[in-house]
Amino acid sequence: MSLLSSLSTRATTAPESGIVEIITHARIGGRDDLIPLWAGEGDLPSPDFINRAASDALLGGETFYTWQRGIPELRQALSDYYTRHFSVSLPAEHFYVTGSGMHAIMMAVQAITGPGDELIYLSPTWPNIVSAIEISGAVATGLPLEFTGGKWSLDLYKLEAAITPKTKGLFVNTPSNPTGWTATKEDLAAILGLARKHGLWIIADEIYARYYYGGAVRAPSFLDIAEPNDRIIYANSFSKNWSMTGWRIGWLVAPPELGQVIENLIQYSNSGVAQFMQRGAVVALNEGDAFVEENIQRARQSRDILCDMLIATNRVQTLKPEGAIYAFLKVDGITDSRAAALDIVDKIGVALAPGSAFGKGGENFLRACFLRNPKHVEEAADRLAGYIKAL
Numbered sequence: 001m002s003l004l005s006s007l008s009t010r011a012t013t014a015p016e017s018g019i020v021e022i023i024t025h026a027r028i029g030g031r032d033d034l035i036p037l038w039a040g041e042g043d044l045p046s047p048d049f050i051n052r053a054a055s056d057a058l059l060g061g062e063t064f065y066t067w068q069r070g071i072p073e074l075r076q077a078l079s080d081y082y083t084r085h086f087s088v089s090l091p092a093e094h095f096y097v098t099g100s101g102m103h104a105i106m107m108a109v110q111a112i113t114g115p116g117d118e119l120i121y122l123s124p125t126w127p128n129i130v131s132a133i134e135i136s137g138a139v140a141t142g143l144p145l146e147f148t149g150g151k152w153s154l155d156l157y158k159l160e161a162a163i164t165p166k167t168k169g170l171f172v173n174t175p176s177n178p179t180g181w182t183a184t185k186e187d188l189a190a191i192l193g194l195a196r197k198h199g200l201w202i203i204a205d206e207i208y209a210r211y212y213y214g215g216a217v218r219a220p221s222f223l224d225i226a227e228p229n230d231r232i233i234y235a236n237s238f239s240k241n242w243s244m245t246g247w248r249i250g251w252l253v254a255p256p257e258l259g260q261v262i263e264n265l266i267q268y269s270n271s272g273v274a275q276f277m278q279r280g281a282v283v284a285l286n287e288g289d290a291f292v293e294e295n296i297q298r299a300r301q302s303r304d305i306l307c308d309m310l311i312a313t314n315r316v317q318t319l320k321p322e323g324a325i326y327a328f329l330k331v332d333g334i335t336d337s338r339a340a341a342l343d344i345v346d347k348i349g350v351a352l353a354p355g356s357a358f359g360k361g362g363e364n365f366l367r368a369c370f371l372r373n374p375k376h377v378e379e380a381a382d383r384l385a386g387y388i389k390a391l
Contacts, residue, residue, distance in 0.1 A: 010135050017127060018357025022341050026351045035380040038351040040177060040325065041245040042124075042298070042371035046280075047291050050242060052278030056246065066275040068263045070097025070251070074278045077285040078251055083260065084289075085210070093256040093305075096263070097278060099270040101237025101250035102205050106132045107265045108233045108252060111286070112169050112201040113138035119202050119203075121171040124178055124328070124355065124362030129171060129205070144361035145181055147330075152317040152391040156190050164196070169201035169231075170194070175208040175219050177368040178358050180214065180321020180326045185220040192225060192232075208324040210241055210292055213300055214363065219323050233258075240325065240371070241292045242284040242326050249273055249281050297327050301376040302370040309381035315388045327369040330364055333391040337366055342389035348383040 004012055029229040069075065074094035082090050098104040105128070108255040115137030118222055121129055121140035133140040143162050145152045157273055159170075169376050170192060174183040183191070195202050204222050212219040222232050234253035254262060266272060303320055304328055317330040329352075334340045337354035344366075345351050355365030368384075 001238055001255060003170070009139065014131050014135060015127070018282075018338065019127070019353045020344065021338075022351060022353060025342055026345045029345060031345075031349045032346075033349045034351060035349060035376055036351045037368040037370070037377075037380055038353050040241050040369055041077045041239065042295055042325075042373075043376070044243045044295065044298075044371055046243050046247070047288070049287055050244070050280045050284045052198075053283040054367070057276035057279035059228045060276075062275040062279065064275070066272050066278070066383070068266050068272045070260065070273070071275060071278050071282075072097065074282050074285075077190075077282045078253075082196075082223075084254070086221060088223050090253065091138045091256075092257065094253055096252040096254065096259070096266070096272050097281075098250045098252060098266065099273050100248040101235060101239060102128055102132070102271050103248070104204070104235040104237065104252045105129060105205065105269065106108065106136075107262060107269070108203045108235055108254075109133055109138065109171075110265055111233065111258065111261055114221040116166065117168040118164060118166045119171055120159070120167060120209060121168050122181075123360040124358035124365070125171075127357050127359065129173070130202065133171075138168070141167075142360045145176075145179060148360065150317050150330075152179045153174070154181070154187060154196070158160070159191070160194055163198050163200070167198070167200060169203060171203045171205065173205035173207075175211060175321070177208065177324055178326045178353070178362065178365075180324045180328060182214065182219050182321075182323035185224055186220050187222055189225050197232065199231075201233065204232055206234055207237045207240060209236075211299055212240060212323045213303070213320070214322050214367070216380060221313065236302060238281055238284060241295065242288050243291075244280075244284065247277055247280070249277060249299070252308050282338025284311050285308055297369045298374065302313075302372055302374045303327065304367060305378050306375055306381045307369050309378070309385050310388070313385050313388050315391070325369055326360070327368045327370060329366045329368060331366065331391070333390055334366070335364055337363060341366060348387050350380045350383050350387075369380070
Protein backbone atom coordinates (compact mmCIF):
# COMPACT_ATOMS: atom_id res chain seq x y z
CA MET A 1 0.00 0.00 0.00
CA SER A 2 1.38 3.40 -1.00
CA LEU A 3 1.55 6.27 1.45
CA LEU A 4 -0.97 8.27 -0.60
CA SER A 5 -3.50 5.46 -0.68
CA SER A 6 -3.67 5.51 3.10
CA LEU A 7 -4.62 9.18 3.28
CA SER A 8 -8.06 10.76 3.46
CA THR A 9 -9.92 10.78 0.15
CA ARG A 10 -10.91 14.40 0.76
CA ALA A 11 -7.24 15.33 0.94
CA THR A 12 -5.99 13.25 -1.98
CA THR A 13 -8.78 14.33 -4.33
CA ALA A 14 -8.28 18.05 -3.68
CA PRO A 15 -7.22 19.28 -7.14
CA GLU A 16 -4.08 21.16 -8.02
CA SER A 17 -4.83 24.81 -8.65
CA GLY A 18 -4.96 25.54 -12.36
CA ILE A 19 -3.77 29.06 -11.55
CA VAL A 20 -0.73 27.87 -9.62
CA GLU A 21 0.18 25.54 -12.50
CA ILE A 22 0.63 28.53 -14.80
CA ILE A 23 2.55 30.46 -12.14
CA THR A 24 4.96 27.56 -11.65
CA HIS A 25 5.40 27.07 -15.40
CA ALA A 26 6.16 30.76 -15.91
CA ARG A 27 8.64 30.90 -13.03
CA ILE A 28 10.50 27.86 -14.31
CA GLY A 29 10.67 29.51 -17.74
CA GLY A 30 12.56 32.39 -16.16
CA ARG A 31 11.72 35.11 -18.72
CA ASP A 32 13.12 38.49 -17.76
CA ASP A 33 10.31 40.28 -19.59
CA LEU A 34 7.45 38.34 -17.97
CA ILE A 35 4.33 40.38 -17.16
CA PRO A 36 2.41 38.47 -14.45
CA LEU A 37 -1.33 38.98 -14.72
CA TRP A 38 -1.97 35.50 -13.28
CA ALA A 39 -2.86 35.96 -9.61
CA GLY A 40 -5.31 38.25 -7.84
CA GLU A 41 -2.96 40.83 -6.43
CA GLY A 42 -1.57 44.22 -7.32
CA ASP A 43 2.04 45.21 -7.84
CA LEU A 44 2.24 47.77 -5.04
CA PRO A 45 3.85 46.52 -1.82
CA SER A 46 2.15 47.07 1.52
CA PRO A 47 2.53 50.77 2.39
CA ASP A 48 5.10 51.87 4.94
CA PHE A 49 2.62 53.21 7.49
CA ILE A 50 1.07 49.73 7.79
CA ASN A 51 4.43 47.96 7.85
CA ARG A 52 5.76 50.26 10.57
CA ALA A 53 2.80 49.60 12.85
CA ALA A 54 3.35 45.85 12.61
CA SER A 55 7.11 46.19 12.95
CA ASP A 56 6.83 48.40 16.03
CA ALA A 57 4.46 45.90 17.65
CA LEU A 58 6.77 43.00 16.80
CA LEU A 59 9.81 44.75 18.23
CA GLY A 60 7.71 45.81 21.20
CA GLY A 61 7.15 42.19 22.19
CA GLU A 62 3.58 41.61 20.97
CA THR A 63 4.42 37.99 20.14
CA PHE A 64 2.21 36.04 22.55
CA TYR A 65 -1.10 34.20 22.17
CA THR A 66 -3.88 36.69 21.63
CA TRP A 67 -7.65 37.09 21.34
CA GLN A 68 -9.17 34.33 19.22
CA ARG A 69 -11.77 36.65 17.73
CA GLY A 70 -9.25 39.42 17.12
CA ILE A 71 -7.80 42.13 19.34
CA PRO A 72 -10.46 44.60 20.53
CA GLU A 73 -8.81 47.52 18.71
CA LEU A 74 -9.04 45.72 15.36
CA ARG A 75 -12.63 44.65 15.83
CA GLN A 76 -13.54 48.25 16.67
CA ALA A 77 -11.62 49.52 13.65
CA LEU A 78 -13.64 47.12 11.48
CA SER A 79 -16.83 48.43 13.01
CA ASP A 80 -15.78 52.01 12.25
CA TYR A 81 -14.78 51.04 8.70
CA TYR A 82 -18.25 49.63 8.02
CA THR A 83 -19.86 52.76 9.38
CA ARG A 84 -17.82 54.85 6.93
CA HIS A 85 -18.10 52.71 3.82
CA PHE A 86 -21.24 50.60 4.25
CA SER A 87 -23.38 53.06 6.24
CA VAL A 88 -24.29 50.45 8.83
CA SER A 89 -23.86 50.53 12.57
CA LEU A 90 -22.51 47.15 13.62
CA PRO A 91 -20.90 46.85 17.06
CA ALA A 92 -17.47 45.23 17.31
CA GLU A 93 -19.11 41.98 18.45
CA HIS A 94 -20.12 41.32 14.82
CA PHE A 95 -16.51 41.08 13.59
CA TYR A 96 -14.07 38.15 13.73
CA VAL A 97 -10.46 38.26 12.54
CA THR A 98 -9.28 35.33 10.43
CA GLY A 99 -6.04 34.13 8.90
CA SER A 100 -6.87 35.44 5.40
CA GLY A 101 -10.01 35.73 3.31
CA MET A 102 -9.61 32.05 2.41
CA HIS A 103 -9.66 31.18 6.10
CA ALA A 104 -12.78 33.32 6.52
CA ILE A 105 -14.51 31.41 3.73
CA MET A 106 -13.46 28.06 5.18
CA MET A 107 -14.80 29.04 8.62
CA ALA A 108 -18.13 30.10 7.11
CA VAL A 109 -18.45 26.87 5.11
CA GLN A 110 -17.64 24.74 8.15
CA ALA A 111 -20.11 26.68 10.29
CA ILE A 112 -23.13 26.01 8.09
CA THR A 113 -22.46 22.68 6.33
CA GLY A 114 -21.64 19.11 7.20
CA PRO A 115 -21.01 15.93 5.21
CA GLY A 116 -23.68 15.43 2.57
CA ASP A 117 -25.08 18.96 2.75
CA GLU A 118 -25.16 21.00 -0.44
CA LEU A 119 -23.89 24.53 -0.99
CA ILE A 120 -24.75 26.32 -4.22
CA TYR A 121 -22.18 28.67 -5.76
CA LEU A 122 -22.25 30.83 -8.88
CA SER A 123 -19.87 29.65 -11.59
CA PRO A 124 -17.28 30.44 -12.96
CA THR A 125 -15.75 31.08 -9.55
CA TRP A 126 -12.46 31.14 -7.69
CA PRO A 127 -11.52 27.44 -7.46
CA ASN A 128 -10.58 27.61 -3.77
CA ILE A 129 -14.25 28.10 -2.92
CA VAL A 130 -15.27 24.78 -4.46
CA SER A 131 -12.41 22.94 -2.78
CA ALA A 132 -13.24 24.51 0.59
CA ILE A 133 -16.77 23.14 0.30
CA GLU A 134 -15.67 19.68 -0.79
CA ILE A 135 -12.88 19.35 1.80
CA SER A 136 -15.48 20.09 4.48
CA GLY A 137 -17.46 17.08 3.24
CA ALA A 138 -20.26 19.06 1.65
CA VAL A 139 -21.36 18.94 -1.99
CA ALA A 140 -20.48 21.94 -4.14
CA THR A 141 -23.24 22.64 -6.68
CA GLY A 142 -22.26 25.10 -9.39
CA LEU A 143 -24.86 27.25 -11.12
CA PRO A 144 -23.35 28.83 -14.25
CA LEU A 145 -23.91 32.52 -14.80
CA GLU A 146 -25.26 33.47 -18.21
CA PHE A 147 -22.82 34.99 -20.75
CA THR A 148 -24.40 37.01 -23.55
CA GLY A 149 -22.91 39.81 -25.60
CA GLY A 150 -19.82 39.99 -23.43
CA LYS A 151 -21.86 40.46 -20.25
CA TRP A 152 -22.55 38.10 -17.34
CA SER A 153 -25.92 37.78 -15.59
CA LEU A 154 -27.71 35.56 -13.09
CA ASP A 155 -30.87 33.62 -13.95
CA LEU A 156 -32.79 33.68 -10.67
CA TYR A 157 -35.26 31.03 -11.85
CA LYS A 158 -32.39 28.59 -12.45
CA LEU A 159 -30.99 29.47 -9.04
CA GLU A 160 -34.21 28.51 -7.30
CA ALA A 161 -34.48 25.35 -9.41
CA ALA A 162 -31.03 24.28 -8.17
CA ILE A 163 -32.18 24.29 -4.53
CA THR A 164 -32.86 20.84 -3.07
CA PRO A 165 -33.86 19.56 0.39
CA LYS A 166 -30.12 19.06 1.07
CA THR A 167 -29.18 22.65 0.24
CA LYS A 168 -27.93 24.52 3.29
CA GLY A 169 -26.71 27.72 1.72
CA LEU A 170 -25.79 29.94 -1.21
CA PHE A 171 -22.27 31.21 -1.82
CA VAL A 172 -22.45 34.61 -3.54
CA ASN A 173 -19.27 36.38 -4.64
CA THR A 174 -20.00 39.87 -5.92
CA PRO A 175 -18.17 41.62 -7.48
CA SER A 176 -17.10 38.30 -8.92
CA ASN A 177 -13.75 36.65 -9.33
CA PRO A 178 -13.20 35.94 -12.22
CA THR A 179 -16.09 37.38 -14.26
CA GLY A 180 -16.48 40.85 -12.77
CA TRP A 181 -20.24 40.22 -12.54
CA THR A 182 -21.65 42.59 -9.96
CA ALA A 183 -25.07 42.00 -8.46
CA THR A 184 -27.49 44.89 -8.44
CA LYS A 185 -29.43 45.73 -5.33
CA GLU A 186 -32.43 44.10 -7.00
CA ASP A 187 -30.41 40.92 -7.63
CA LEU A 188 -29.38 40.80 -3.98
CA ALA A 189 -32.95 41.33 -2.82
CA ALA A 190 -34.13 38.45 -4.99
CA ILE A 191 -31.36 36.14 -3.75
CA LEU A 192 -32.09 37.07 -0.15
CA GLY A 193 -35.78 36.39 -0.80
CA LEU A 194 -34.93 32.88 -1.98
CA ALA A 195 -32.76 32.29 1.09
CA ARG A 196 -35.56 33.41 3.41
CA LYS A 197 -38.14 31.32 1.55
CA HIS A 198 -36.06 28.12 1.75
CA GLY A 199 -34.40 28.72 5.13
CA LEU A 200 -30.90 28.95 3.65
CA TRP A 201 -27.71 30.64 4.77
CA ILE A 202 -25.88 33.06 2.51
CA ILE A 203 -22.09 33.31 2.51
CA ALA A 204 -21.44 36.72 1.00
CA ASP A 205 -17.91 37.04 -0.38
CA GLU A 206 -17.48 40.82 -0.61
CA ILE A 207 -13.70 40.91 -0.90
CA TYR A 208 -13.94 43.09 -4.03
CA ALA A 209 -16.72 45.39 -2.80
CA ARG A 210 -14.55 48.52 -2.99
CA TYR A 211 -13.42 47.73 -6.56
CA TYR A 212 -16.59 48.98 -8.17
CA TYR A 213 -16.71 51.10 -11.32
CA GLY A 214 -20.40 51.91 -11.35
CA GLY A 215 -20.20 55.42 -9.95
CA ALA A 216 -20.54 54.61 -6.24
CA VAL A 217 -17.87 54.17 -3.55
CA ARG A 218 -18.57 50.44 -3.38
CA ALA A 219 -20.68 47.72 -4.93
CA PRO A 220 -24.18 46.90 -3.67
CA SER A 221 -24.08 44.70 -0.57
CA PHE A 222 -26.49 42.45 1.26
CA LEU A 223 -25.91 44.85 4.14
CA ASP A 224 -27.99 47.40 2.20
CA ILE A 225 -31.12 45.26 2.49
CA ALA A 226 -30.58 42.70 5.26
CA GLU A 227 -32.56 42.48 8.48
CA PRO A 228 -30.89 41.59 11.81
CA ASN A 229 -32.27 38.04 11.82
CA ASP A 230 -31.18 37.16 8.26
CA ARG A 231 -28.85 34.19 7.92
CA ILE A 232 -25.85 35.90 6.30
CA ILE A 233 -22.13 35.55 6.96
CA TYR A 234 -19.83 38.04 5.20
CA ALA A 235 -16.26 37.16 4.24
CA ASN A 236 -13.63 39.79 3.51
CA SER A 237 -9.88 40.33 3.39
CA PHE A 238 -7.13 42.91 3.78
CA SER A 239 -5.34 41.48 0.74
CA LYS A 240 -6.68 43.48 -2.20
CA ASN A 241 -7.57 46.86 -0.72
CA TRP A 242 -4.35 47.52 1.18
CA SER A 243 -1.89 45.40 -0.87
CA MET A 244 -1.53 42.91 1.98
CA THR A 245 -1.86 39.60 0.12
CA GLY A 246 1.16 38.07 1.88
CA TRP A 247 -0.05 39.01 5.35
CA ARG A 248 -2.90 36.49 5.33
CA ILE A 249 -5.43 38.49 7.34
CA GLY A 250 -9.16 38.54 6.73
CA TRP A 251 -12.38 38.86 8.64
CA LEU A 252 -15.92 37.64 9.00
CA VAL A 253 -19.03 39.67 9.72
CA ALA A 254 -21.63 37.52 11.46
CA PRO A 255 -24.34 37.76 14.11
CA PRO A 256 -22.91 37.80 17.66
CA GLU A 257 -25.01 34.69 18.35
CA LEU A 258 -22.47 32.77 16.24
CA GLY A 259 -19.53 34.16 18.20
CA GLN A 260 -18.56 31.11 20.23
CA VAL A 261 -18.93 28.80 17.24
CA ILE A 262 -16.64 30.99 15.12
CA GLU A 263 -14.16 31.37 17.96
CA ASN A 264 -14.00 27.59 18.35
CA LEU A 265 -13.41 27.08 14.63
CA ILE A 266 -10.60 29.64 14.73
CA GLN A 267 -9.11 28.00 17.83
CA TYR A 268 -8.97 24.61 16.16
CA SER A 269 -7.55 25.86 12.85
CA ASN A 270 -4.95 28.59 13.43
CA SER A 271 -5.64 29.75 17.03
CA GLY A 272 -5.76 33.38 15.97
CA VAL A 273 -3.80 35.88 13.89
CA ALA A 274 -0.48 37.16 15.27
CA GLN A 275 -1.07 40.26 17.37
CA PHE A 276 1.68 42.33 15.73
CA MET A 277 0.10 41.67 12.33
CA GLN A 278 -3.26 42.79 13.68
CA ARG A 279 -1.65 46.10 14.69
CA GLY A 280 -0.82 46.67 11.04
CA ALA A 281 -4.40 45.84 10.10
CA VAL A 282 -5.73 48.41 12.59
CA VAL A 283 -3.67 51.14 10.95
CA ALA A 284 -4.72 49.96 7.48
CA LEU A 285 -8.37 50.48 8.37
CA ASN A 286 -7.94 53.72 10.30
CA GLU A 287 -5.43 55.48 8.05
CA GLY A 288 -5.55 53.65 4.72
CA ASP A 289 -8.54 55.08 2.86
CA ALA A 290 -6.34 57.17 0.54
CA PHE A 291 -4.21 54.15 -0.32
CA VAL A 292 -7.30 52.10 -1.18
CA GLU A 293 -8.48 54.86 -3.47
CA GLU A 294 -5.09 54.84 -5.19
CA ASN A 295 -5.40 51.10 -5.82
CA ILE A 296 -8.94 51.52 -7.16
CA GLN A 297 -7.89 54.26 -9.57
CA ARG A 298 -4.95 52.17 -10.82
CA ALA A 299 -7.35 49.29 -11.40
CA ARG A 300 -9.86 51.47 -13.25
CA GLN A 301 -7.21 52.97 -15.54
CA SER A 302 -5.61 49.62 -16.30
CA ARG A 303 -9.01 47.99 -16.86
CA ASP A 304 -9.82 50.56 -19.53
CA ILE A 305 -6.44 50.17 -21.24
CA LEU A 306 -6.58 46.37 -21.31
CA CYS A 307 -10.19 46.01 -22.38
CA ASP A 308 -10.10 48.78 -25.00
CA MET A 309 -7.00 47.34 -26.70
CA LEU A 310 -8.27 43.76 -26.72
CA ILE A 311 -11.83 44.59 -27.75
CA ALA A 312 -10.35 46.54 -30.67
CA THR A 313 -8.97 43.27 -32.13
CA ASN A 314 -12.57 42.21 -32.83
CA ARG A 315 -11.52 38.76 -31.60
CA VAL A 316 -12.27 39.13 -27.90
CA GLN A 317 -15.75 38.84 -26.39
CA THR A 318 -15.92 40.87 -23.22
CA LEU A 319 -17.23 44.10 -21.80
CA LYS A 320 -15.46 46.19 -19.21
CA PRO A 321 -16.26 44.52 -15.88
CA GLU A 322 -18.37 46.48 -13.44
CA GLY A 323 -16.34 45.32 -10.47
CA ALA A 324 -13.38 43.32 -9.13
CA ILE A 325 -9.89 43.42 -10.66
CA TYR A 326 -10.14 40.95 -13.54
CA ALA A 327 -10.93 40.83 -17.23
CA PHE A 328 -12.39 37.45 -18.18
CA LEU A 329 -11.61 37.12 -21.86
CA LYS A 330 -13.27 34.87 -24.42
CA VAL A 331 -10.95 34.82 -27.43
CA ASP A 332 -12.13 33.59 -30.83
CA GLY A 333 -10.17 30.48 -31.77
CA ILE A 334 -9.24 29.44 -28.23
CA THR A 335 -11.07 26.37 -26.96
CA ASP A 336 -8.47 24.95 -24.55
CA SER A 337 -7.69 27.72 -22.07
CA ARG A 338 -5.03 25.73 -20.21
CA ALA A 339 -3.05 25.04 -23.38
CA ALA A 340 -3.51 28.64 -24.46
CA ALA A 341 -2.29 30.05 -21.14
CA LEU A 342 0.86 27.93 -21.32
CA ASP A 343 1.45 28.92 -24.96
CA ILE A 344 0.96 32.62 -24.22
CA VAL A 345 3.53 32.52 -21.42
CA ASP A 346 6.06 30.78 -23.64
CA LYS A 347 5.56 32.89 -26.76
CA ILE A 348 4.92 36.44 -25.51
CA GLY A 349 5.74 36.43 -21.79
CA VAL A 350 2.29 37.36 -20.51
CA ALA A 351 0.99 35.14 -17.71
CA LEU A 352 -2.79 34.67 -17.53
CA ALA A 353 -4.96 32.28 -15.54
CA PRO A 354 -6.83 29.67 -17.61
CA GLY A 355 -10.59 29.85 -17.41
CA SER A 356 -10.75 26.09 -16.97
CA ALA A 357 -9.44 26.64 -13.43
CA PHE A 358 -12.68 28.44 -12.54
CA GLY A 359 -15.11 25.63 -13.25
CA LYS A 360 -18.34 25.40 -15.19
CA GLY A 361 -18.70 28.07 -17.85
CA GLY A 362 -15.09 29.22 -17.71
CA GLU A 363 -13.45 26.63 -19.95
CA ASN A 364 -13.04 28.89 -23.00
CA PHE A 365 -11.89 32.00 -21.13
CA LEU A 366 -8.64 33.53 -19.89
CA ARG A 367 -8.41 35.71 -16.76
CA ALA A 368 -6.16 38.75 -16.56
CA CYS A 369 -5.65 40.67 -13.32
CA PHE A 370 -5.36 44.38 -14.13
CA LEU A 371 -4.49 45.74 -10.67
CA ARG A 372 -1.05 46.82 -11.89
CA ASN A 373 0.96 49.71 -13.25
CA PRO A 374 -1.00 50.94 -16.28
CA LYS A 375 2.19 51.05 -18.38
CA HIS A 376 2.83 47.37 -17.71
CA VAL A 377 -0.78 46.52 -18.51
CA GLU A 378 -0.54 48.47 -21.77
CA GLU A 379 2.55 46.46 -22.76
CA ALA A 380 0.77 43.21 -21.86
CA ALA A 381 -2.29 44.23 -23.87
CA ASP A 382 -0.14 45.09 -26.88
CA ARG A 383 1.54 41.67 -26.76
CA LEU A 384 -1.80 39.90 -26.32
CA ALA A 385 -3.40 41.82 -29.19
CA GLY A 386 -0.57 40.70 -31.48
CA TYR A 387 -0.89 37.10 -30.33
CA ILE A 388 -4.67 37.10 -30.81
CA LYS A 389 -4.48 38.60 -34.29
CA ALA A 390 -2.04 35.87 -35.32
CA LEU A 391 -4.37 33.03 -34.31
